[in-house]
Amino acid sequence: MGNADHMNPPPPPAANAFNFDGGANHRVAIPPPQPFIKSLKNTLKETFFPDDPLRQFKNQPPRKKLALGLQYIFPILEWGPRYTLQFFKADLISGITIASLAIPQGISYARLANLPPILGLYSSFVPPLIYAVMGSSRDLAVGTVAVGSLLTASMLGNVVNALEEPTLYLHLAFTATLFAGLFEAALGIFRLGFIVDFLSHATIVGFMGGAATVVCLQQLKGILGLDHFTHATDVISVMRSVFTQTHKWRWESAVLGCVFLFYLLLSRFFSKKKPKLFWISAMAPLTSVILGSILVYLTHAEKHGVQVIGNLKKGINPPSIMHLNFDSRYLTTAIKTGIVTGIISLAEGIAVGRSFAMFKNYNIDGNKEMIAFGMMNIAGSCTSCYLTTGPFSRSAVNFNAGCKTAVSNIVMAIAVMITLLFLTPLFHYTPLVVLSSIIIAAMLGLIDYDAAIHLWHVDKFDFVVCMSAYIGVVFASIEVGLVLAIGLSVMRVLLFIARPRTVILGNIPDSKVYRNVDQYENAHNVEGILILEIDAPIYFANSSYLRERISRWIDDEEDRIRLSGETGLQYVILDMSAVGNIDTSGISMFDEVKKIVDRRGLKLALANPGAEVMKKLNKSKFLERIGQEWIFLTVGDAVGACNYMLHTCKSKLNSDEKYSNNV
Template sequence: MEDPDYYHDQSSPQRVEIPPLKPLLTAVKLSLKETFFSDDPLRRFKNQPASKKAILGLQYFFTILEWAPRYNLGYLKSDLIAGVTIASLAVPQGISYATLANMPPIIGIYMSFVPPLVYAILGTSRHIAIGPTVVSLVLLANTLSEEVSPTENPELYLQMALTSTFFAGIFQACLGFLRLGFVVDFLSHATIMGFMGGVAITVSLQQLKALLGITQFTRKSDVVSVLVSVFTQLHEWKWEPALLGCGSVLFLFLAKIFSMKRPSLFWVSALAPLFCVIVGSLLVYLTHADHKHNIRAIGHLQEGLNPVTVSDFHTVFKSRHLATSIKAGLICGIIALAEGIACGKSFAALENYHIDGSKEMIAFGLMNIIGSCTSCPVASGLFSRTAVNYNAGVKTQVSPIVMAIMMLLTVLFMTPLFQYTPLVSLSSIIIVAMLGVIDIPGIIHLWKIDKIDFMICMGAVLGVSFGSVLIGLSIAVVISLLRLILFITRPRTLNLGNLPETSIYRSVDQYPAANNVPGILILQIDSPIYFANANYLRERISRWIYEEEDRIKASGETSLQYLILDISSKYQAATVSK
């Protein structure tokens, strides 16, 4: 026979003894270990002899010592093909991006030589391709050009860019050594998506200068200033560069669409930029278009290895521009780190292997520190180049080594071949690359699943487009932090029901098929409990209970049990009572 007090006893508060308090130092030690060393990176060193610990330590920091002894020569053909393919893309892309950042074109080639070599030694991703990233370079250029004009004082401007890269590398390496990678997590996917979309819009519009042959152009980057500069100088428009530029853009788009429809022919899209550069250069050389037809060319490119630029830091350190260089370095360091790690994780997920976030930060940091000493501004992982690398069948980090060797041969022997490259061809490459960065399906998806994330994304887009890079980034970060605070102080409380013929429980509001369990109220709280949300949760849960009790009385049921998920037993005892 049932106990008449059964239901009452089940719904009464269940007292749990308070666990014994830990000593202060022990509690602090456990908290720090959980925060910074949750993956226990030192576990491999336990119970090992000193010689083995030394080898493991070297392998931990220099990952090439870990994978090189196990390298399979069967991978060499795939890695060679991938390395040569991305090298063919790296030359026109690097020249284009360096020009975009108001730096000498040869700098873009330098950035595809030293940084990939350093990453191949230190990095953990087998697929990532290293080089100049548009977002970081545009951010660097916009920040530094407010202080120094790249046209009036190009030498100081480049020195400041390299100094900023040095501080970006230090910042990235410190995040890795101190295991503070969660700082990058504050840049959400919506923030990065909107930020890159806004940069893509402004950068694409700025290419109208070369596309239309305009000589006098605004230094501002916002959409309004650029469009005003374009349409108030109709008398400077020239049809020759416009024709060549539009033809190049059309060809690049068609090559991209063709490769998307036939993935096995990925190399068509990868080689299309180099084809545009070669055709444009031949056209300028044979017709003397740089003198007769208003099509400006790059001009002479410096030959030889990357110049050592450590001494250039001294000039900036003694000047009043040091603070600006540090600020630009910190901001670019975060953006480059977020983009590079996101790129590495995305392709690692496709092949089901793990990359170490802390090692990646150290690798990016040392890569940029060494790069800044060898004429290379901020470098990171590129999604477009990594996609080409992946489709080419890359197997290991030998691919970036092959690309670096190709870049070495380029800077030593082949730079004279690019002096006739028309600027409008480079602009067309940038336009197509930038339009590919705008993730319209992703933005539409954000609108469908989370309106606040959509607001964050559009805040970044509009802030960058109509203000500046820093304004757009600030808007997105502020909205993200406000959303985080709102989530903590007003967490969602879900009423769970059982999906028919399963043991799965889901929100009855989101899943109409989910059924309430008779006599039981199952609640789930989507946030830990803090002082900021305790009163709200007490009121919210009480309302759920009252509503459920009213429903039970109306249906004729006689009892109600409570099952509340994701809250502490102490809070449950204080809340769930009749």
């Protein structure tokens, strides 16, 4: 505890006095007051419009504003006039390449969603055209994805059996796609894209890996030629369904599936070894479909246990707006499916788009992407499509093929349209086992064990989040895994807020720098002064913890001083550099800390509080209670003032002692 002589130490140097190093000692300024409406407007602008999308409209004539507005909504109007023949050559090659991947993948993923295979082709025609006009990424290739397809099958399958009521199931899939589009567009329009940020990298790695594992296991139905299979997605139900039907396994189908799976994995291996040969892996799925169809046609394997697609209807997308189902019995399921699949597709599409944009050194607007995804799913739900986004595998092929703009999506859509109009009969003999092999090969690439190992080495909690998502998806269900992973991620954010880090700062020798004594071995404590750094905003959720933690730091420091025989503790300095904001609970915490410090005969000082903190401390009259002379610009200023007062007090004590001796 501080000495009684220091209960009322002299005030620090005046605000315009000079520092002990010869520099001016200025007070921390209180920001000028702002009207509440203006302050609220600035806060909302920073929260929802950090990129300030309206800045380009300032000081522009009306005609220019109209042109800029149209370019903002339809980015193709911005880059379209600068489009060149050289760009078209690159986009033509890229579009044809991704079409060769989109056609077999679209058919495969539609079956994964328990939908007619033709819907996979429909979904690769209309949505890419919408995205090419409204999307801001040059590299994203639009189409259906395995995880979204599996989620659709899982969530709708809990309510409607796709085999027993195929029409109802189909109509609910369209309705869920509509709600996914509305949700995505609303997030973009109302600038709520930060919601997707709650899906952390660790969550996505675990969730995608778990979903990929489940998808691979689900394909055992096609590989083994089974007619009946469980609708559950957890590994236990899937394996039980597989091994209770051993007498129905088709060795012909299994052999064919393993051969094509080996071919697909081998082509991917070569493409990874030599990136210039990416087209081998890109063309492998379509090659597998062609070879498989020829093999079945020549050997009549469909009569020997090898299942085939059958007839695919010719023609482009029929309208489906009249098939949207808003029956109250199924509306909740459709909305829930749309929101969940919409969030997952947004997270995947935006993450993929930003990744490739980083490689080419350009930026994409997350909110514009959400609007583009939303509009293409809204349009898709009215034209016999189901959920689409920007899958990584297809976008990677598009990127490696040298695409220049979103015109590659238009080329792909035209290739799919030609297929729908003229080539669908050629898919009659396509074996389902080949489609299963294509899905397995694509999904194995989503199991990113290297990322999981990296998480383990860097951040154990992120690894726990990742594995929780993976285990939840594999052993429970996709929904459980997703909720568990998001819950853990949100809990971590709340823990960071509720339990912020506080550390003791020490002085780096021969400098005026103060750093964490646990991080820097040469940082030493300043005699008689405890310097604490608070590393987070102070809110109601952490104010009680911080009060108790500061009190414990003071106790620990006094115990250390007592054992070491140093000069007693006299001052407590709180470094507020990282405290960006404070609420009324935080201000009350400071009042309580001041009382604790006063009772111990110590003095409290604050270093470098931010503008928002100073504004609230001033309005709450806390600055009057602590004394504004105890607020400093830097920790160095605060330490200098405290040392000055310590020396002043010592000099006074020495002079008083000499006077007493003389008397």
